[in-house]
Amino acid sequence: MTADRPPADGAAPVPAGRPLTDGAGPEPADQPPTDGGDPVTSDQPLRHNRDFVLLWSGSAVSIAGSTASTVAVPLLVLAVTGSAGSAGLAGFAALLPMLVLPVPAGVLVDRYDRKKLMLWCDVVRGVGAASIVTALLLGCLTVTQIVLVGLVEGSLSVVHELAGHAAVPNLVPDGRLTEALSMAEARERGATMVGTPLGGVLFGLARALPFLFDAVSYLVSAVTLLLIRKDFQRPAATDPEQPREPALPQLAAGFRWLWRQPFLRTAALAVAGSNLLFRALFLAVLVLSRTLGASPAAIGVLLGVAGGGGLLGSLAASWCQRRLPLRTVVIGANWLWALLALGIAVTHNLYLLGALYALMWFVGPIWNVAVATQQLRTTPDRLQGRVLGASALLSGGALPLGSLAGGLLLQYAGTATTLAVLAGWMVLLAAGVTLAAPVRRAGDPQPRSDGAQPGSTQPGSPPPDSTKAETPHALPTPN
Secondary structure (H helix, E strand, O other), X not given: OOOOOOOOOOOOOOOOOOOOOOOOXXXXXXXXXXXXXXXXXXXXXXXXXXXXXXXXXXXXXXXHHHHHHHHHHHXXXXXXXOOHHHHHHHHHHHHHHHHHOHHHHHHHHHXXXXXXXXXXXXXXXXXXXXXXXXXXXXXXXXXXXXXXXXXXXXHHHHHHHHHHHHHHHHHOOHXXXXXXXXXXXXXXXHHHHHHHHHHXXXXXXXXXXXXXXXXXXXXXXXXXXXXXXXXXXXXXXXXXXXXXXXXXXXXXXXXXXXXXXXXXXXXXXXXHHHXXXXXXXXXXXXXXHHHOOOOHHHHHHHHHHHHHHHHHHHHHHHXXXXXXXXXXHHHHXXXXXXXXXXXXXXXXXXXXXXXXXXXXXXXXXXXXXXXXXXXHHHXXXXXXXXXXXXHHHHHHOHXXXXXXXXXXXXXXXXXXXXXXXXXXXXXXXXXXXXXXXXXXXXXXXXXXXXXXXXXXXXXXXXXXXXXXXXXXXOOOOOO
16 A cells, blocks of 8 residues: 555653754744634544544545545556556556655645645546546547656655645644544445446446546545545644745655654664565565466455455554554554564465455555554644645655565565565564664654644544555555
């Protein structure tokens, strides 16, 4: 999962007093949102939180639409050109922004109105999807157009996702933040599970249908955004009177703040290490499944079961977050992954392989929600986008490396050796996380200590996507 995305400071990392910022000297407390809507301090159930439900619903529809079109793009390129190379190019163009744009996108999210950014992203992405439909109907579609639309849509999706994630603490009270992030995990995984087969079915009915569905999904998302009354950030974040830093210091601000938080820094590095494993393990599981006699259909079922495990994990994440200290979740998740990786390395039963892999996916959302909740609580609102972008770059940067390493190991060392190496890597990573002092000191999540109460005067995820194990849009990983 992409670590994107899909993809949180502990109680100990932020010392008493004010949190470290990206500049010298004290920082004024953020001002609460002022929108005239329902107060963000009310502790109403999230199903009664009109603005959050609108954001959640619109995003669910757009994720399903994006997933359907993502599945259809390589099928369309192959149908139009018959070239696997062209299909790979189109996929590369759509995924490239996830690797290079999180940090500059984070600057935009912190500097400009988040709701307007998301609206413009939906409008332009919808126009791009509609252009594919129009070109298909007119018989003038080219690979160049597909690649350009994929590049634009992928770039705007990075901005949209960061802005939506950074907005959540301003829409829900602090007491409901964990529940909100758990629902976001379930939304992303559920929408992806729906969109993946739907893309193939719609393409089979008519080549233009997945892209028409995608265009309509962006329209739905835009309408839900327009209906939201609350502000997506505190006024100070977009105050035109506030002096603005030069571009380069703004780009580095998220990394500086992240690196100064001991727990966040440790979590980000741990996610990078685990995402490397998950991407390589995905390839190894496919190869092992074929070795054990699984047909392509059976492999599809295995991955579907794994996705179901991730969905169940996202539903259980809020329950676990309320009952387990942060250090228990972080250390426990890594050791569970290590034990499950060892089990996969020694199993010769296809059903057991599927069960172990599904359990790995189950654990991912529990980690994501616990760590992202604390990250959103401790990050100043004016830095949310940049910190999320920095974390996403660290975690997402491991994905292509894991894919490359997994492929090379499988080719030159064989499946058994590859699985043994990956299991050993996860054991070492779990041991390192266990011995890390910031993790052992992390207790139950605490509100920000800069004078602002999260969720009411709102502090400043993930995933996802901050310190989030591989993002939910990418099928290959449990997080």
